Amino acid sequence: MKNDVSRRLIDFLDGSPxxxxxxxxxxxxxxxxxxxxxxxxxxxxxxxxxxxxTTRGESSLIAFRLPAGExxxxxxxxxxxxxxxxxxxxxxxxxxxxxxxRLSVEGYGGAIMRSWLDKPLSVAxxxxxxxxxxxxxxxxxxxxxxxxxxxxxIHMNREMNKGVExxxxxxxxxxxxxxxxxxxxxxxxxxxxxxxxxxxxxxxxFLYPRTPGTLVGLNGEFIVSPRLDDLECVFCCYTGFVxxxxxxxxxxxxxxxxxxxxxxxxxxxxxxxxxxxxxVGRICGALDMSADERGxxxxxxxxxxxxxxxxxxxAHSEYADGNEFPVLNGGVVIKYNAAQxxxxxxxxxxxxxxxxxxxGVPVQxxxxxxxxxxxxxxxxxSGSHLSVPTVDIGLPQLAMHSCYEIAGVKDAEYLIEAVRAxxxxxxxxxxxxxxxxx
Numbered sequence: 276m277k278n279d280v281s282r283r284l285i286d287f288l289d290g291s292p293x294x295x296x297x298x299x300x301x302x303x304x305x306x307x308x309x310x311x312x313x314x315x316x317x318x319x320x321x322x323x324x325x326x327x328x329t330t331r332g333e334s335s336l337i338a339f340r341l342p343a344g345e346x347x348x349x350x351x352x353x354x355x356x357x358x359x360x361x362x363x364x365x366x367x368x369x370x371x372x373x374x375x376x377r378l379s380v381e382g383y384g385g386a387i388m389r390s391w392l393d394k395p396l397s398v399a400x401x402x403x404x405x406x407x408x409x410x411x412x413x414x415x416x417x418x419x420x421x422x423x424x425x426x427x428x429i430h431m432n433r434e435m436n437k438g439v440e441x442x443x444x445x446x447x448x449x450x451x452x453x454x455x456x457x458x459x460x461x462x463x464x465x466x467x468x469x470x471x472x473x474x475x476x477x478x479x480x481f482l483y484p485r486t487p488g489t490l491v492g493l494n495g496e497f498i499v500s501p502r503l504d505d506l507e508c509v510f511c512c513y514t515g516f517v518x519x520x521x522x523x524x525x526x527x528x529x530x531x532x533x534x535x536x537x538x539x540x541x542x543x544x545x546x547x548x549x550x551x552x553x554x555v556g557r558i559c560g561a562l563d564m565s566a567d568e569r570g571x572x573x574x575x576x577x578x579x580x581x582x583x584x585x586x587x588x589x590a591h592s593e594y595a596d597g598n599e600f601p602v603l604n605g606g607v608v609i610k611y612n613a614a615q616x617x618x619x620x621x622x623x624x625x626x627x628x629x630x631x632x633x634x635g636v637p638v639q640x641x642x643x644x645x646x647x648x649x650x651x652x653x654x655x656x657s658g659s660h661l662s663v664p665t666v667d668i669g670l671p672q673l674a675m676h677s678c679y680e681i682a683g684v685k686d687a688e689y690l691i692e693a694v695r696a697x698x699x700x701x702x703x704x705x706x707x708x709x710x711x712x713x
Contacts, residue, residue, distance in 0.1 A: 280514075280688050280691065281490055281495075281498060281687070283510075283514075284488075284507065284510050284687055285488040285489070285490075285498065285500060287300065287510045288488045288500045288502055288507075289487045289500075291506055292399040292481075292483040293357075293360075293399045293481050293483065294334040294357045294358075295334055295399075295400055295401050295414050295479075296399060296414060296416060297356045297506060297509065297532075298334050298356055298532065299414060301336055301513060301532065302328065302330065304513070305328045308517055309326055310327060310328045310338055311325065311326065311328075312327075312328060312330075313327050313329040315329055315331060315553070319557050319558075320561065321341060321561040321562065323341050323346075324341060324342070325340070326339075326340050326341075326520075327339055327340075327341075331543065331544045331548075332534060332542070332543060333401060333414075334356055334534035334535075335531075335533050335534045335544040335545075336531070336532045337531045337532075337550065337551065338516065338529070339529045339530070339554075339558065340528050341527055341558070341562070342525050342527060344525065346525070346558075346559075346564070346572055347526060347572060347575055347701060348525070348527070348572050348573075348574075348702055348703075349526055349528075349529055349576040350526045350528050350576065350697060350698055350700065350701070350702065351529040351530075351576065351578040351579070352512040352515075352516070352578070352579045352580075352581055352694060352697070353531040353532075353546065353551075353578060353579070353580050353581065353657055354505050354509045354512050354531070354533075354581045354582060355533050355534065355535075355537070355582065355653060356505075356506070356532050356533070356534050357384070357534050357535055357538075358384070358504060358505070358537065359384030359386035359504075359537050359676045360383050360384065360386060360482055360483065361380035361381065361382055361391070361443070361447060361449075361482045362380060362381055362383045362479070362480070362481050363380055363478065363480040363481065363482070364378075364379040364381070365477060365478060366379070367379050367460055368451070368458070368459070368461075370454055371448070371450075374453055374454045375450060375452070376450075376451045376452045376453065376454055376459075376460075377448035377449060377450055378448060378449050378451050380443070380482065381444075382443045382447070383481065383538065384537030384676070385676055386676055387674070387676050388441045388443065388447055389441060390674075390678035390679065391424055391447065391484070392424050392426040393425065393426050394423065394424075394484050394485070394678065395421075395422075395485040395486065396420075396421065396423060396424070396449055396482050396483065396485060397419060397420065397421040397422060397482075397485055398415075398422070398464075398481070398482060398483070399414075399416040399480065399483055400414075400415065400478065400480035400481050401413065401414050401415070401478075402465075402467075402475055402480070403476045403477045403478070404468055404470045404474045404476060405474045405476060410476060415467040415468050416467070417467050420485050421451070422449035422450060422482065423449060424447055424448070424449045424450070425450055427439075427446075449482065461475060464480070483501065488500025488501070490684065495684065496603075496604060496683060497603065497683060497684065498681070498682050498687075499679055499680070499681050500679065500680065501678060501679055503583060503672055503681075504582070504672065504675050504680060505581070505582050505583055507583060507670055507682060508581035508669065508690065509532055510687070511581070511670070511687050511690040512530055512581055512690075512694050514691045514694070514695075515690070515692070515693070515695040515698060516528060516530040516694065516698055518691070518695050519694075519695045519696075519697075519699050522695075523699070524698070524700060525701050525713070526575070526576070526700070527558065529551075531657075533545055533546040533548075533550070533657070536652075536653060540653065546656040547656045547657075547659070548660075549660060551660055552661050555573070555661060556569070559572065573661065573662070573663060574663075574704065575702055575703055575704060576661075576663040576664075576702060577626065577663060577665075577666075577702040578654065578657070578658070578663050578664070578665040579627065579665075579666055580618060580652050580653045580654030580667045581668055581669060581690070582653060582669050583669040583672045583675065584601055584610055584641045584668075584669035584670065584672070585601070585671070585673075585675060586600075586601050586602055586603050586671035586672055586673050586683075587601065587602060588673060594644060594647070595644065596641075596642045596644050596645070599611075599639075599640045599641055599642045600641070601641050602639070602671060602683075603671050603672075603673070603681075603682065603683035603686070604686055605637060605671060605686070606631075606637030606639050606686065606689050607631060607636060607637070607638055607668055607669075607670065607686065607689050608639045608640065608668060608669050608671055609624050609628065609638060609639070609640050609641070609666060609667070609668050610641045610642075610652070610667040610668065611624065611640065611642045616643075616652070616655070617652060617654065617655070618665045619654075619666045619668075620664075622710070623665055623666035625710075626664065626666065626710060626712065627693075629712065630697055630700070631693050631696075633696065633712075634692055634693055635692070636689045636690075636692050636693045637689060639671065641669075652667050654666070654667045664702070670682055670686040670689075670690055671683065671686060700712045701713045
């Protein structure tokens with residue numbers, strides 16, 4: 276089981292260098308499993324018992340199944356498709372010292388910049404090209420070792436190992452070529468898109484590291500890979516979603532993936548958009564549910580917000596809370612924060628804990644050290660658009676926001692099992708305060 280899950284996870288990570296390829300991969304897998312694609316710009320005709328998915332901005336996705344009978348609620352997971360990286364400028368080529376050409380970039384999200392130095396890199400994303408009188412979107416991945424960001428030699432800065440500030444506009448521009456072939460990068464991008472250079476209108480391209488994910492440790496107990504935050508949760512939630520198809524439930528399972536979490540979720544395809552709210556509304560409308568019936572269904576719904584969590588660092592335990600410090604391979608992490616940066620409360624934490632107990636899945640708990648602020652997640656953002664009880668969870672990892680991150684192989688199995696069990700349930704919030712997972 277371990278090797279199978281780990282191998283499939285690594286294959287998904289390696290095949291998803293940007294959010295666009297991640298959603299393309301998920302869409303392809305869903306089609307193969309019989310899920311019908313729905314376009315937001317067309318009317319939806321849904322059948323009870325049917326399986327569907329829709330996308331927004333080629334970088335967010337919601338897949339769902341409808342119960343054969345009455346729809347009495349929604350069981351949702353939410354994760355995100357983007358990871359910290361560097362985004363290329365529209366006019367990327369920059370003549371540089373030593374007769375070289377570098378590519379102009381700006382930081383996307385809070386990357387650990389030094390982790391990107393001296394590694395083979397390439398470029399992937401999407402390109403908009405001319406097509407007749409209109410435009411077409413093309414996904415590209417320049418699948419070769421193309422770029423590198425050189426660090427400064429220690430002989431030129433003897434303080435290097437004492438900590439050096441890196442500037443994105445100076446130190447993080449990747450080396451592309453020697454001078455003499457002006458416009459070569461644009462031509463390379465056009466070739467990858469299958470068009471001429473003059474047909475490229477605009478680009479959304481990102482750097483990605485070329486070294487594939489792998490297992491390390493005495494017994495292969497650790498996974499090292501780019502984009503574990505948060506494609507590991509995306510993969511596990513997807514796997515649990517499709518593996519729960521045979522489980523009877525009066526609730527509609529929804530598998531949600533949003534883009535732009537690393538930069539605040541404020542885009543039209545982010546968790547702070549209307550994407551989820553619109554999708555739920557259209558499902559209810561297609562099933563001829565009244566506003567009152569929709570309200571009742573939303574009230575009997577539950578969301579798992581899945582975004583990876585900090586494991587205790589083996590060399591720096593001082594940054595962990597004294598009582599709540601997740602460990603690698605120790606189980607799924609429930610995240611708590613008094614200021615609601617994590618949306619878990621007593622109810623949602625108890626529901627998820629009980630679900631995992633019934634499924635035989637170990638659970639850990641995480642709180643930031645009280646004097647250190649933490650990051651926010653999808654839960655409290657999406658909850659402002661669809662108000663349902665939500666638990667913030669994740670898988671423990673080290674080196675979060677590094678170019679290469681570290682996680683435990685067992686934890687992916689645990690989350691798949693928890694999500695599989697979750698999607699087979701319905702949430703019922705009784706008037707007497709009792710909670711049921713049916």
